[in-house]
Amino acid sequence: LRNELWLLFSGAIYDKEVNLNIYRKYVYESSNVKNDHDTINEEIERDLYRALPDQEAYQQELGINALRRLLRVYACYNTDVGYCRAMNMLGGVLLLYMNEEDAFLTLAALCERLLPDYYNTKLVGVLIDQGVFNDYCKEYLPDLYDKLEHLGIAAYISLSWFLTLFVYVMPFESVLYVIDIFFYDGIKVLFQLALTILNENRHRLLACQDDGDAIMILTTYLDQFYDHNENHEEKQIIYLIKKSYSNYNGINEENINRLRLKHRLKVVQNMRESLLQSAAKNTLKFTKFNEQEIKNIFYIFNDVSRISLTEANDPRKLDYETYRINRDEYLILCKYLSPWYIGEQPESLANKLFDLFNLNVQPGKIDFLSFIRLWSILWNKNFE
Numbered sequence: 001l002r003n004e005l006w007l008l009f010s011g012a013i014y015d016k017e018v019n020l021n022i023y024r025k026y027v028y029e030s031s032n033v034k035n036d037h038d039t040i041n042e043e044i045e046r047d048l049y050r051a052l053p054d055q056e057a058y059q060q061e062l063g064i065n066a067l068r069r070l071l072r073v074y075a076c077y078n079t080d081v082g083y084c085r086a087m088n089m090l091g092g093v094l095l096l097y098m099n100e101e102d103a104f105l106t107l108a109a110l111c112e113r114l115l116p117d118y119y120n121t122k123l124v125g126v127l128i129d130q131g132v133f134n135d136y137c138k139e140y141l142p143d144l145y146d147k148l149e150h151l152g153i154a155a156y157i158s159l160s161w162f163l164t165l166f167v168y169v170m171p172f173e174s175v176l177y178v179i180d181i182f183f184y185d186g187i188k189v190l191f192q193l194a195l196t197i198l199n200e201n202r203h204r205l206l207a208c209q210d211d212g213d214a215i216m217i218l219t220t221y222l223d224q225f226y227d228h229n230e231n232h233e234e235k236q237i238i239y240l241i242k243k244s245y246s247n248y249n250g251i252n253e254e255n256i257n258r259l260r261l262k263h264r265l266k267v268v269q270n271m272r273e274s275l276l277q278s279a280a281k282n283t284l285k286f287t288k289f290n291e292q293e294i295k296n297i298f299y300i301f302n303d304v305s306r307i308s309l310t311e312a313n314d315p316r317k318l319d320y321e322t323y324r325i326n327r328d329e330y331l332i333l334c335k336y337l338s339p340w341y342i343g344e345q346p347e348s349l350a351n352k353l354f355d356l357f358n359l360n361v362q363p364g365k366i367d368f369l370s371f372i373r374l375w376s377i378l379w380n381k382n383f384e
């Protein structure tokens with residue numbers, strides 16, 4: 001029954017109607033794509049056995065192969081997202097109750113519509129909803145909000161609870177109820193449940209001394225939802241869901257989207273500043289520019305550059321290292337930046353310099369480090 005209900009409530013049933021045989025198509029494509037997806041496939045491989053280790057299905061190669069196939073197909077289908085940790089858990093849950101094609105379509109609906117921007121390389125959606133949740137804490141639990149701000153555990157809640165739909169922190173039998181109600185009623189469910197959990201532990205959280213104590217309190221509380229005690233009139237998770245609707249049903253999608261817009265601007269600004277800071281700090285020693293000059297140059301470079309999606313998923317790469325410009329984009333920058341781009345053949349010199357500094361690993365491209373070194377030579381006569 002969950003196969004049909006999850007497909008219906010997620011909206012994936014409509015995608016299935018208009019994308020016949022799409023899963024089969026990308027199974028074939030993902031099995032033939034090698035170089036561009038090697039890093040992603042390695043990350044998927046590391047996470048396969050961590051997905052749902054207590055489930056018998058994933059203690060066998062048949063289940064592991066199905067999960068591997070699902071995650072690789074989605075990474076090939078949506079190259080903007082690729083693969084993000086937590087998708088292994090969600091994909092694992094879906095495959096236990098759905099056939100592979102329906103699990104793929106439901107995972108796509110989850111990543112692209114139900115939790116927008118949650119699973120991209122920067123987890124932008126998670127950071128935005130972390131801000132939204134802080135606002136709800138301030139409104140509904142003001143005394144606890146001050147304490148949580150001091151402890152700094154908002155990131156734990158957004159990453160461990162929201163990103164995994166509570167799969168990471170709650171016993172499997174209980175988390176199925178969360179997923180059921182999430183597909184039915186959307187994102188508001190996560191905010192309502194999180195507020196209810198905090199409120200249920202209000203006094204203990206107010207008394208704790210550090211973030212470790214707070215996380216232990218919440219972890220212990222959520223662990224108890226594994227209950228088959230026949231003395232209980234109803235399951236604890238059902239009690240929690242009912243209480244979340246009783247206390248916080250004022251939360252609605254329209255209000256969430258309004259708050260998301262507010263926090264999106266803050267998150268994007270913070271990420272932009274962090275990117276500029278990273279570029280300046282890590283290239284300063286290679287040039288004679290100061291930090292502010294490097295930031296100014298990277299700001300312009302970033303406007304015309306394209307991100308390498310393969311390297312964006314590589315944890316060994318810093319954010320600024322994943323940006324590239326091609327020859328045409330480089331020539332545009334030369335016109336605006338160089339004092340010597342005058343005369344009869346300025347483009348000829350610009351092309352020769354590009355050939356000198358372009359990347360061996362990606363011919364026809366130049367990264368920011370090579371770009372800033374070039375302009376350090378041209379502007380500061382730095383030939384070292």
